[in-house]
Amino acid sequence: MSERFEPSNPDFARVVRDSFARQGLMSTLGAQIVLLEPGLCVIEMPYAPGVSQQNGFFHGGAVGAIADSAAGYAAYSLMPAGSDILTVEYKLNLVRPALPPTLRAEGRVLRAGKMLSVCRADVYCTANGRQEACALLQSTLMRLSRIASD
Amino acid sequence: MSERFEPSNPDFARVVRDSFARQGLMSTLGAQIVLLEPGLCVIEMPYAPGVSQQNGFFHGGAVGAIADSAAGYAAYSLMPAGSDILTVEYKLNLVRPALPPTLRAEGRVLRAGKMLSVCRADVYCTANGRQEACALLQSTLMRLSRIASD
Amino acid sequence: MSERFEPSNPDFARVVRDSFARQGLMSTLGAQIVLLEPGLCVIEMPYAPGVSQQNGFFHGGAVGAIADSAAGYAAYSLMPAGSDILTVEYKLNLVRPALPPTLRAEGRVLRAGKMLSVCRADVYCTANGRQEACALLQSTLMRLSRIASD
Amino acid sequence: MSERFEPSNPDFARVVRDSFARQGLMSTLGAQIVLLEPGLCVIEMPYAPGVSQQNGFFHGGAVGAIADSAAGYAAYSLMPAGSDILTVEYKLNLVRPALPPTLRAEGRVLRAGKMLSVCRADVYCTANGRQEACALLQSTLMRLSRIASD
Numbered sequence: 380m381s382e383r384f385e386p387s388n389p390d391f392a393r394v395v396r397d398s399f400a401r402q403g404l405m406s407t408l409g410a411q412i413v414l415l416e417p418g419l420c421v422i423e424m425p426y427a428p429g430v431s432q433q434n435g436f437f438h439g440g441a442v443g444a445i446a447d448s449a450a451g452y453a454a455y456s457l458m459p460a461g462s463d464i465l466t467v468e469y470k471l472n473l474v475r476p477a478l479p480p481t482l483r484a485e486g487r488v489l490r491a492g493k494m495l496s497v498c499r500a501d502v503y504c505t506a507n508g509r510q511e512a513c514a515l516l517q518s519t520l521m522r523l524s525r526i527a528s529d
Numbered sequence: 530m531s532e533r534f535e536p537s538n539p540d541f542a543r544v545v546r547d548s549f550a551r552q553g554l555m556s557t558l559g560a561q562i563v564l565l566e567p568g569l570c571v572i573e574m575p576y577a578p579g580v581s582q583q584n585g586f587f588h589g590g591a592v593g594a595i596a597d598s599a600a601g602y603a604a605y606s607l608m609p610a611g612s613d614i615l616t617v618e619y620k621l622n623l624v625r626p627a628l629p630p631t632l633r634a635e636g637r638v639l640r641a642g643k644m645l646s647v648c649r650a651d652v653y654c655t656a657n658g659r660q661e662a663c664a665l666l667q668s669t670l671m672r673l674s675r676i677a678s679d
Numbered sequence: 680m681s682e683r684f685e686p687s688n689p690d691f692a693r694v695v696r697d698s699f700a701r702q703g704l705m706s707t708l709g710a711q712i713v714l715l716e717p718g719l720c721v722i723e724m725p726y727a728p729g730v731s732q733q734n735g736f737f738h739g740g741a742v743g744a745i746a747d748s749a750a751g752y753a754a755y756s757l758m759p760a761g762s763d764i765l766t767v768e769y770k771l772n773l774v775r776p777a778l779p780p781t782l783r784a785e786g787r788v789l790r791a792g793k794m795l796s797v798c799r800a801d802v803y804c805t806a807n808g809r810q811e812a813c814a815l816l817q818s819t820l821m822r823l824s825r826i827a828s829d
Numbered sequence: 830m831s832e833r834f835e836p837s838n839p840d841f842a843r844v845v846r847d848s849f850a851r852q853g854l855m856s857t858l859g860a861q862i863v864l865l866e867p868g869l870c871v872i873e874m875p876y877a878p879g880v881s882q883q884n885g886f887f888h889g890g891a892v893g894a895i896a897d898s899a900a901g902y903a904a905y906s907l908m909p910a911g912s913d914i915l916t917v918e919y920k921l922n923l924v925r926p927a928l929p930p931t932l933r934a935e936g937r938v939l940r941a942g943k944m945l946s947v948c949r950a951d952v953y954c955t956a957n958g959r960q961e962a963c964a965l966l967q968s969t970l971m972r973l974s975r976i977a978s979d
Contacts, residue, residue, distance in 0.1 A: 402582050404582065404591050470619070490922075521795070704880050740895070
């Protein structure tokens with residue numbers, strides 16, 4: 380299903396990173412973009428007690444937040460200048476405990492439409508000494524004309 | 530679809546609140562349980578820059594986190610003593626911008642099985658002077674025997 | 680979450696029923712619209728070996744088909760004249776075996792936007808002498824300008 | 830995310846095909862298994878008016894049915910002898926019109942747990958002279974002990 384995408388905005392990387400920097404939640408979670416290409420966005424998040432659930436794993440809500448953002452910014456990277464983006468819906472399967480110390484969410488565009496994009500994100504943790512998928516997301520994003528004047 | 534549920538653990542409220550108190554993420558988000566009945570859990574979260582997305586609304590990931598927890602604790606309230614719970618999957622539709630100042634997630638059990646429970650949660654914000662649904666969740670939870678010794 | 684909707688097309692019932700009549704799959708499944716109001720569509724399907732899964736229950740795919748259509752036509756009932764509709768995505772939880780003799784899918788609009796609508800559908804069968812929900816759907820629909828000239 | 834799986838039942842192909850043959854709906858839809866390996870099941874369905882929606886494409890419900898079955902039989906291929914399987918939930922994104930003449934649903938296991946498995950299925954049609962994904966599914970399956978005595 381992998382495909383090479385051409386960005387319609389040559390300045391996509393700056394636009395994505397500016398938007399990410401304005402997401403207070405990503406900063407709260409300690410999440411960072413570690414890789415960004417057209418149609419691909421990878422976000423990492425270190426473990427901290429502030430992102431935990433009741434048994435000391437990453438909370439499913441924090442897992443969903445970085446997976447949603449990784450998918451969303453993958454889609455955003457392909458949108459023309461002057462676009463804004465919002466998540467229409469996302470669906471997350473938590474397939475094994477999300478173990479410390481670090482989560483890595485890889486978001487990829489599967490279908491980039493004029494208005495709607497469909498993405499998947501796979502979230503990995505380290506288990507048994509290797510990278511294992513701990514969560515799988517599928518989501519729908521919508522392109523909007525920029526709301527704010529910036 | 531509403532139904533009255535009998536809790537199988539008379540001490541369910543304490544068990545739910547103890548678990549919630551151990552979820553570091555809920556504390557990070559400033560989220561609190563404001564209502565708890567058998568099969569129903571309502572969580573509120575005040576706005577703060579630390580839970581925002583790029584346009585100053587609540588981040589969809591934070592919306593999903595409290596909706597997931599509201600649904601999960603609704604399910605947990607019906608489980609027998611000695612149970613632990615984990616989210617198998619959740620699906621969230623973001624149906625309008627999640628506006629400050631406060632979100633309210635109402636999680637309800639629709640089907641409580643021996644092993645799997647299915648819940649819905651509706652998340653409300655205040656828009657145009659009244660409560661409006663801004664997000665709709667449907668999720669699957671699994672009962673486990675308690676992992677930790679407590 | 681229930682709400683009264685005003686149809687924007689006074690002729691909505693004819694438009695919905697004409698579209699339904701052109702869905703070959705609904706005829707193949709023996710499905711029929713038994714109730715239609717603005718924002719609500721109820722579809723029933725009788726059991727037949729041709730809609731079964733391997734254990735003699737209704738197949739989850741047939742359950743999903745009528746739930747998707749019930750939700751979709753609920754949304755379509757609120758759209759202006761000259762609209763076409765397509766399903767963006769749907770998510771179905773199968774919460775108990777879908778038993779013969781008859782399934783009833785009740786689709787309701789929760790959010791009717793200009794372009795996107797979000798619906799839920801509950802599917803009921805008869806179990807233990809009463810109506811029981813056997814499947815729960817949540818879906819997103821998109822309004823299009825009519826493709827075909829009719 | 831691709832992985833090689835070892836089947837725990839050496840006779841998995843016969844078990845899968847026997848179950849598929851008992852799904853009346855697959856026969857009604859004209860669907861057939863065209864490829865089966867451990868953790869992978871590919872189903873094809875030819876176009877016929879009986880599987881159409883109102884504009885002459887494949888109906889989303891029929892798309893969902895073969896995607897659900899492809900994912901389910903991929904999961905079933907890895908289960909031990911004496912297992913039965915049921916779909917807990919599935920989520921389908923319809924990413925472009927599902928065009929005649931033939932759909933191909935490729936179901937793959939991403940996580941095979943003792944009790945729950947998580948799969949994805951990609952559904953392809955022919956558009957612009959090449960295979961294009963028209964639908965994307967993510968689903969959860971549950972293993973049961975065989976219900977019927979066979």
